[in-house]
Amino acid sequence: MLQWLLVLALQCVFTCISQQSLLEKRRCVFQVTHREGHRYTSAGNVSGSVQVCENTPCCLAIYHIINGQQKVDTLACDKVGMSCPDATCKAHPHLNNRFIMCVCNTDFCNSNITLTPQSEQPPHTNSYSAAKTTVLAVVVIVVVIGFAVIAIKWRSIAKRKKENLQSSCHDYSLQPLCSCEEKTSQNCITDIEIQQVVSQGHFATVFQGKYQESEVIVKVYLRGWKQKFTTEKEIYELPLMKHGGIAHFLGIGRKPDDSSWFIVLQFAKYGSLHSFLREHTTSWKETLKLCQSLSQGLSYLHSDLHSHDVHKPPVAHGDLSSSNVLVKADGTCALCDFGCSTILRSCSGHGLWQQHTTHMEGHFPLGTLNYMAPEILEGSVNLSSSLFLMQVDIYALSLVLWEILMRCSDLFEGAIVPQHLLPYELELDANVTRETLMLYVYEMDKRPFIPEHWDLLPQGSVLKELLTDCWDRDMGARLTAACVDNRLVSLLSSYSQ
Numbered sequence: 001m002l003q004w005l006l007v008l009a010l011q012c013v014f015t016c017i018s019q020q021s022l023l024e025k026r027r028c029v030f031q032v033t034h035r036e037g038h039r040y041t042s043a044g045n046v047s048g049s050v051q052v053c054e055n056t057p058c059c060l061a062i063y064h065i066i067n068g069q070q071k072v073d074t075l076a077c078d079k080v081g082m083s084c085p086d087a088t089c090k091a092h093p094h095l096n097n098r099f100i101m102c103v104c105n106t107d108f109c110n111s112n113i114t115l116t117p118q119s120e121q122p123p124h125t126n127s128y129s130a131a132k133t134t135v136l137a138v139v140v141i142v143v144v145i146g147f148a149v150i151a152i153k154w155r156s157i158a159k160r161k162k163e164n165l166q167s168s169c170h171d172y173s174l175q176p177l178c179s180c181e182e183k184t185s186q187n188c189i190t191d192i193e194i195q196q197v198v199s200q201g202h203f204a205t206v207f208q209g210k211y212q213e214s215e216v217i218v219k220v221y222l223r224g225w226k227q228k229f230t231t232e233k234e235i236y237e238l239p240l241m242k243h244g245g246i247a248h249f250l251g252i253g254r255k256p257d258d259s260s261w262f263i264v265l266q267f268a269k270y271g272s273l274h275s276f277l278r279e280h281t282t283s284w285k286e287t288l289k290l291c292q293s294l295s296q297g298l299s300y301l302h303s304d305l306h307s308h309d310v311h312k313p314p315v316a317h318g319d320l321s322s323s324n325v326l327v328k329a330d331g332t333c334a335l336c337d338f339g340c341s342t343i344l345r346s347c348s349g350h351g352l353w354q355q356h357t358t359h360m361e362g363h364f365p366l367g368t369l370n371y372m373a374p375e376i377l378e379g380s381v382n383l384s385s386s387l388f389l390m391q392v393d394i395y396a397l398s399l400v401l402w403e404i405l406m407r408c409s410d411l412f413e414g415a416i417v418p419q420h421l422l423p424y425e426l427e428l429d430a431n432v433t434r435e436t437l438m439l440y441v442y443e444m445d446k447r448p449f450i451p452e453h454w455d456l457l458p459q460g461s462v463l464k465e466l467l468t469d470c471w472d473r474d475m476g477a478r479l480t481a482a483c484v485d486n487r488l489v490s491l492l493s494s495y496s497q
Contacts, residue, residue: 025052027107028059031075039445039473043077050108053077058084058103059110061091062444065098074444075110078103089113094439101439187237189253189264194218198271199323203228203339208267215267216250217326220260228339229261235338236263240305240312245297247326247336265336268326273400276327277407277420284410284495286331291401292488293332294325298397299481301335302390314344316389319367320396322403322422340367342389370423370432371396374442374473377434391475397484398470399423402448405463411454423448447471459495462487 025044030051032040044053053059058078063070078084084103091102091113102113193210198217200206203225209218221229229252235241236249248266255262270276273290282290298317305312317324318340326334367376373395375388402423409417426449428436440446450467454460466487472478479487 025054026057026059026077026105027052028077029075029108029111030077031072033072034074034446040074040076040079043079051077057105059089059105059108060101060103061089061110061113062099062101063091063113065093065100070100070113073099079445091115094436099439099444101443187251189251192216192218192253192264194220194255194262201323209264211250211264217247217265217267218262219265220255220262223258223260225339226261229263231341232263232338234343235315235341238312238315238343239310240307243297243300244332245293245300245334247334265326268334269329270327272323273325273327273333273404274322274420277322277403281407281409281417282404284408287404287408287410288488288492289331290327290333290404292485292492293334294400294404295397295481295485295488297333297335298393299485302393302481314390316342316344317393317396318342318389319371320393320400321368321371322400323368325400344389367392367396369434369437370425371399372434372437372441373475374445375475377438377442388475390480391478394470394478394481394484395475397481398467399448401470401484402450402467405467411457411460411463412451415453445473459491462491462495466491 028044028051030040030046030049040051043056044051054077056078060074060076060078062074064073065071084105086102086104087106087109089102089104089110089112091100093099093115094101100113100115102110104110189211191211195208195210198206198208204219204221207218207220209216219232233252242248247268250264250266253262253264254260270280273294298320301315301317303312304314315338317335317338319337320335324335324337326336328334373392376392403420405411406418407420412418422430422432424432424437424440427446428440447468450464454464466479466484469477469479470484
């Protein structure tokens with residue numbers, strides 16, 4: 001029975017493929033006016049102003065509205081697999097009426113665009129006949145049944161293998177949460193003076209304080225967010241976590257008045273990187289120092305270290321942003337705010353990763369909106385992949401590096417250095433929403449503005465390549481944090497000023 005179903009499923013697959021190959025490929029008008037046009041050529045073969053789509057029946061049109069006039073931004077095959085129920089290009093305003101966009105399903109339909117009020121819902125038509133749809137549905141059902149039987153068989157085998165694997169997996173055991181009331185621990189702090197508020201976040205309030213005659217940072221978690229406190233404490237207390245690129249952890253405690261939990265960190269003279277960049281411009285040397293120390297800190301966080309029978313597993317930050325980086329007195333960066341982080345466990349003797357996390361209850365910690373990677377915005381979250389978690393950090397790292405570079409006076413010699421902006425504030429204004437980011441970052445595949453004059457600088461092309469290799473749409477193509485650090489070391493030696 002199983003063999004019969006397998007043969008039938010394979011026949012259906014081949015039939016489906018042969019029928020699909022007989023379908024004429026969609027032809028779209030091709031015209032791309034921006035510098036990222038090469039990203040759309042991969043969607044199909046281009047000949048002059050015509051593109052033959054490889055993997056989609058949809059044509060795409062994006063227009064930029066300048067002084068009330070429509071200017072072509074992109075005409076091409078759709079490269080992100082959106083549905084396109086309309087035979088004509090019916091567009092809606094997007095991004096505060098600065099862009100209009102549409103997709104359609106007939107040849108060259110993106111050559112003409114019709115504006116549709118945003119409240120009007122386009123009629124859902126289908127360019128395929130009902131007969132073809134029915135045949136395709138039957139094929140899909142048969143294929144699914146066949147592969148379901150096979151999957152059940154394989155699942156049974158895989159389950160037995162997994163049970164054998166888990167029996168030999170020895171996870172590192174974290175220390176239990178310190179209870180200052182039950183017994184004294186060297187990580188418990190009681191004699192601390194909490195002073196003025198430094199910043200207010202969603203999960204916690206950050207104070208400046210004094211501990212043992214030294215200035216410190218005191219992060220007090222708001223009620224209802226004890227789990228975030230527990231997660232961050234676990235990260236800081238991992239073995240071998242002391243590193244110059246990671247905020248120095250001093251201990252934890254509880255406020256006597258309301259029993260709120262707090263974390264104590266070594267004081268950072270300049271506060272967050274966000275506030276530092278808002279108030280300071282930097283030289284080329286200072287810029288590289290910030291960038292390199294940041295990449296080194298993330299590389300160390302991502303590393304899997306063993307030393308004298310002590311193990312530091314890799315950690316994915318999960319919420320990297322300029323607000324979650326401190327700037328110390330020596331001008332170097334230190335990562336902090338690990339409430340959304342994930343510890344990745346490895347099974348001894350096996351190249352497999354497990355996630356150790358206590359804060360993920362059916363959903364992934366999305367992080368700060370402006371820094372969300374395209375795959376996060378789109379929702380293709382693979383919680384079983386350590387590569388996914390780390391490469392989400394790399395995308396966010398590229399945006400923080402962009403923030404630092406955009407405040408470097410030597411990269412704007414003879415011109416005014418732009419004021420500090422968060423990623424995409426220049427393109428999408430300060431009130432960025434998930435919807436506008438989804439359109440701009442995922443569907444339009446655009447990234448923060450890189451000044452054109454950087455092409456004329458000796459280090460400009462290297463900087464652009466570094467950023468684009470980190471914020472690549474394909475997360476598998478992004479660099480590792482260690483590779484970013486290596487490139488910055490090369491920059492320092494080759495283009496020192």
